[in-house]
Amino acid sequence: MFLKNNIVVQKYGGTSIGDVDKLKLIAKKVVEKKSEGFFPVVVVSAMGKTTDELVEMSEKVTFNQTEPDLREKDTLLSTGELVSATLLAMSIKSLGEEVISLSGPQAGIFTDQIHGSARISDINTERMLNEINKNKILIIAGFQGINTEGDITTLGRGGSDTTAVALAAALKADVCEIFTDVEGIYTTDPRIVSTARKINFINYEDMLEMAVLGAKMHPRSIELASVYDVPVYVAGTFSKTKGTLIVKGDNMENNKTVTGIAIDKKVSKITVKKIKNIPGTAASILKPLSDQSISIDVIVQNIPMDGFIDFSFSVSDDDLQRAYDILMDQINLDFEDIIKGSGFAKISLVGTGMQNAPGYATEMFNALGNEKINIEMITTSEIRITCLISENDVKSAVNALHSTFELDKE
Secondary structure (H helix, E strand, C coil): CCCHHHEEEEEECHHHHCCHHHHHHHHHHHHHHHHCCCEEEEEECCCCCHHHHHHHHHHHCCCCCCCCCHHHHHHHHHHHHHHHHHHHHHHHHHCCCCEEEECCCCCCEEECCCCCCCCEEEECCHHHHHHHHCCCEEEEECCEEECCCCCEEECCCCHHHHHHHHHHHHCCCCEEEEEECCCCEECCCCCCCCCCCEECEEEHHHHHHHHHCCCCCCHHHHHHHHHHCCCEEEEECCCCCCCEEEECHHHCCCCCCCCEEEEEEEEEEEEEEEEECCCCHHHHHHHHHHCCCCCCCCEEECCCECCEEEEEEEEEHHHHHHHHHHHHCCCCCCCCEEEEEEEEEEEEEECHHHCCCCCHHHHHHHHHHHCCCCCCEEEEECCEEEEEEEHHHHHHHHHHHHHHCCCCCC
């Protein structure tokens, strides 16, 4: 019987699968992995800007600026990954290897009912293991699954990362390798800070905080990796440079109190104006959003005035209009107005070393103040300090913080 621990899950995405020539290079890379004695299970994203183009078409085809039907949109968007998977399988086949491409449903990936941001509920590995036992390389279309109604669902932003880690957990793979257009996880975005340093090892806790706030991987994939103890290796697709290994905390180079600065530019803000300050107010605002899988992060409630409050929170740009519409439809909410705005960004200091260590918030706020940067909202956890600022201030803010906390130094 096949030994499962010879399985390596690989995921290819970003601009690294931007065209056919790059797919052919990936095909050779996968075949090389097979020649080393591993059984590759390869998850792919859509090629280039395919998903963006499909989203644009779905919006253009509707009348009166109507939002596209989410069920139909999921079916449409899932085709992007199918194109990548089938083309890669054809390329590998031409190199003389046995290979098969599978859609998410064919791979046994089951999800809940939420179109656009479904969560994986189960993975039936029988088909995949049968194909592996036939000595075949598997190419899996990421970002998708099937619900109990038999409908295609998509996993939302970063869904192919989630697919890869979930498959690694289900198949008990040795490692999940995430190949993309960057060489690993950096102390911050190297496109913004020229002195950003690549991190060789990072623990699940720090990586989860950075992923939640816009770092290269999606937080749901890190959550899965942590729960199922899946080592995740992030590296450049065509680079020989060593990448970043995401593992348990005891394997981390923990000589830095602050691990990195996470940036999320795609942030919007919603304020519910003048709502009664009574028990259950926050739940009455947030529950309808959570029921539709809309994630909320930074939350601010002002001091009550005459029995009323303003309640503000951040959402992703992608969820702004949907969140606004949901709240406007809540007939049980008694408020004066709902104000929505975009053009914000979240910047966050992250590091497990900050636990029980005083002074980091003060240093952060001083650095931003010295750059004349206004802080709109603040939230903290034991290992993270997050500020909501104008998107226009991101570059100066992150450079100032990177220098203040000396993250360019080993």
